[in-house]
Amino acid sequence: MKKLINAPADVVAEALVGMAAAHPELAVDHENRVISRAGGPTPGKVGVVSGGGSGHEPLHGGFVGYGMLDAAAPGEVFTSPVPDQILAATSAANGGAGVLHLVKNYTGDVLNFRMAAELAEDDDIEVATVVINDDVAVEDSTYTAGRRGVGATVFAEKIAGAAAEQGTDLASVARVASDVNDRTRSFGVALTPCTVPTAGQPGFELGADEVELGIGIHGEPGRTRGKLAPARELVAHALDAIHADMPLSGNVVVMLNGMGATPLVELYVAYSELASWLDGHGVTVARSLVGNYITSLDMAGFSVTVGMFPEELLELWDAPVQTPALRWGR
Amino acid sequence: MKKLINAPADVVAEALVGMAAAHPELAVDHENRVISRAGGPTPGKVGVVSGGGSGHEPLHGGFVGYGMLDAAAPGEVFTSPVPDQILAATSAANGGAGVLHLVKNYTGDVLNFRMAAELAEDDDIEVATVVINDDVAVEDSTYTAGRRGVGATVFAEKIAGAAAEQGTDLASVARVASDVNDRTRSFGVALTPCTVPTAGQPGFELGADEVELGIGIHGEPGRTRGKLAPARELVAHALDAIHADMPLSGNVVVMLNGMGATPLVELYVAYSELASWLDGHGVTVARSLVGNYITSLDMAGFSVTVGMFPEELLELWDAPVQTPALRWGR
Amino acid sequence: MNVELCRAWMVRFAELIDADAGRLTALDAAIGDGDHGVNMQRGMRAAVAALDESPPETPGRVLIATGRALVAKTGGAAGPLYGTAFRRAGKALADTESASAAELGAALVAMLGGIQELGQAAVGDKTMVDALTPAVSAFEAAAGDGLGAAVEAAARAAAEGTAGTVPLQARKGRASYLGERSIGHEDPGAASTALLLRALAEVTAAS
Amino acid sequence: MNVELCRAWMVRFAELIDADAGRLTALDAAIGDGDHGVNMQRGMRAAVAALDESPPETPGRVLIATGRALVAKTGGAAGPLYGTAFRRAGKALADTESASAAELGAALVAMLGGIQELGQAAVGDKTMVDALTPAVSAFEAAAGDGLGAAVEAAARAAAEGTAGTVPLQARKGRASYLGERSIGHEDPGAASTALLLRALAEVTAAS
């Protein structure tokens, strides 16, 4: 295992030290492992909190700031945070108007956030929870733990964050977030596995000419293994899967996301294919993101996320945001 | 070779198609391979142009926009652009107040930009050239082609771009750029080699426990090969080399840059070490960047860039910038 | 089972987890995200530390303190599941000074109930439930022959139940994302549950 | 050398580059950035295309057109260097219909001059200059024995000069960044220059 780290067990704690040093506009509670806005909660504003295992950077800590998250709770690598930690993040985000929990749909995340919400209620903090489950690679049935939450998390954090910044109440911010989730779908492809520092070796073996189709963001194998193909085909595979689940039309917000080790020049090649596929299907790109936003450590690969948003959601998308990883308008 | 591409020879052309699709605020001339601001040159403003081989994304195209570059000329992967192409970029950036060429110090870049400058003079475009050479891994002597231009390029593009935006004249913008170069030093470390698409295999072999110290940005081996060490030691090695060449003190702008395949969580771990080294040496971080800004395709590794800037340069650093890869203040 | 024996059970469970952390993580890497061993290690070390810090007076309190520590430190799916399981078991023992075989059996039933209530997994879903359910039945069937016989039967049943997860397709937890590809692998959570009952059998035999 | 022969020279050079592109790129990967073969291929293909598009009337014009195409399409260090070299050589031939051995020798001298003026490299710096310099001397020494002998001597000298770059430490170009680590590798630009003179010898012998 070749990593730019000190000790596998210290990665998360030391990365938090680095984030605190690099971003004075953030406050990092190293004991509870909470990243929040340096200014503290905004009185009267709904707090927006997310969290989950680490290893997906910039998600979630890189999205803390004006117009997006109020606080994030990063767990160990690929391990959901614990209830006390999520409670601390919830308190750090509580401006008195209640707190929204944006939870990616994984058993661990769901259970720990549920316990944290109960603890928060004990502290008289009103909590609303929206579970994100946009991964079309997993069919949502009694035969699975349900669809994974992936790229839609970025969209929901941005848009719900903007709504909260505008003074919208908790129930409405939660409604906006679940609306975003309902209108968004994702699909991921891995060219290489990734290595969890404490595991020390790749999560799976992949031949030089093989890819994993329908991966999540935890280094798990995908639904199927395929042959390495031109970007055109891999991107079409992802879009076909999304289109089959949610027929695409009209204006969309798209994210061509890198899994962590795929260089930007390749992401732009893939984006050119994404743009021409959508164009060929009469779909118009209203807004787009190309880069590493929700990653899997050192995995090479990409994911495509498409949101079919009405004007109101596009306006919230365009609202000013100022975080380490997403910034515009101020 | 496992890459998210279609054909090795088409990578640059297709990535430009992707950039054009993703960034409507940019204009891409596919025939000449020039990326410029969609609005065209700003009348009366000094144009700032850079360029070089591709494979370093977001450099240079990702830095085209308000407050930074007016145009960029991306060559083939790791191959400097050709004179006609640089001339086209120069014309696209020419608002009538002259054009600054920011050139990384590589024989190919220097020679092609020199020929382009001659062609521009023929077209009555006044051109000033500043060569960036900040890499302390190469000693600047008659025994080398001189120091390579690496991280300081990002600083020079940002700061010279801000000066130009404020209406400063060509000679002064050039003076600011060379001032930035004179006050900036860099050092890079590779954990893995990278693979040029058309070459199809890694530029060098590196053992599981080896690193290359003192690398450039073209996948070349470094000055020496070392043993894989904790991030603390690798970062200290880079900072010691910089400090030995330019004793660090006072306020600095630092960039902890990823080479392309190193995940952000590792860069933050490394940044925590950089921050504590500087703190231990009584150096204050005035501004910082952590992320992939000047890369080497799919190489894993990092580079450290430190600029010792006076207040005027810090003010230019803080000036609004709106590009795909660097944005604040608007 | 008195407080010393219950505490010894938790300590032994932590030891077995430490010894097998690598194997548990490898099992999780195959069909999950490769952290179950590390998670359980972190959780049980915290639990043992908590028991050392303020030694509980009753077996029930030992299990509750263990559950609290697991919830607070483990994370992942296993944290809340095991944490709730231990707390429920502890509550079931109320404040008995020394639990009879029947009382311990009831505690194991409560443990299983807590896991199923929280995780909604049924037998055959390829989870820890596939190890704990047969263990509980075996325990109760053998409870008449005394604690020693019951825990030994439970440990054996849990091990068999764990082996039985190999041919199953997961319907709960991360492994379910793999669909049919989850078939052919042993479930890591079932494996750690088998260690829990193995630890119980060992400390009982030694007492 | 008449215009046909000169054109044949360029075409043959392009063929040899195509055939050896992989080797040239591999040499460059070892001490540079792994693109010399691809660069020269791109450049010489463009040159041959240009010569086909509007066939020049004189050998001088053939070399100038080749130089222009190389500057316009090659990029890297090799583009301006070879481009200038060919343009200088072409200008040296002025508008001779057919160049004598002496005139061709003068053109090769101009070629070398262009490279050194632009690149400031001296013999021993581990560049194409280490292949071209001995080639030029050998050509002039043998020019008295006629063109055939001169080009053959030049080709052999260029090959030897290229082999001679192996033990050298680079002082120019990317390879110089490696310091002592550049020792033990053949310089890719010298290798492509050797192909240029090999092509000249072949077409001359065949004519």
Ligand SMILES: Nc1ncnc2c1ncn2[C@@H]1O[C@H](COP(=O)(O)OP(=O)(O)O)[C@@H](O)[C@H]1O
């Ligand atoms: N819904 C559930 N019900 C019961 N057990 C479950 C459930 N989901 C997961 N598990 C158990 O948890 C184990 C995984 O634990 P762990 O790896 O620590 O958490 P995570 O999956 O969050 O990484 C699985 O092997 C399985 O036995």
Ligand SMILES: Nc1ncnc2c1ncn2[C@@H]1O[C@H](COP(=O)(O)OP(=O)(O)O)[C@@H](O)[C@H]1O
């Ligand atoms: N200053 C120089 N003078 C002469 N030849 C040079 C000089 N610098 C580089 N070269 C030649 O150029 C070759 C490299 O060409 P190429 O790989 O195409 O360009 P780049 O180095 O820009 O990638 C070297 O092998 C060397 O022979």
Ligand SMILES: [Mg+2]
């Ligand atoms: Mg996990």
Ligand SMILES: [Mg+2]
């Ligand atoms: Mg090159």
Ligand SMILES: [Mg+2]
């Ligand atoms: Mg796991």
Ligand SMILES: [Mg+2]
């Ligand atoms: Mg080269």
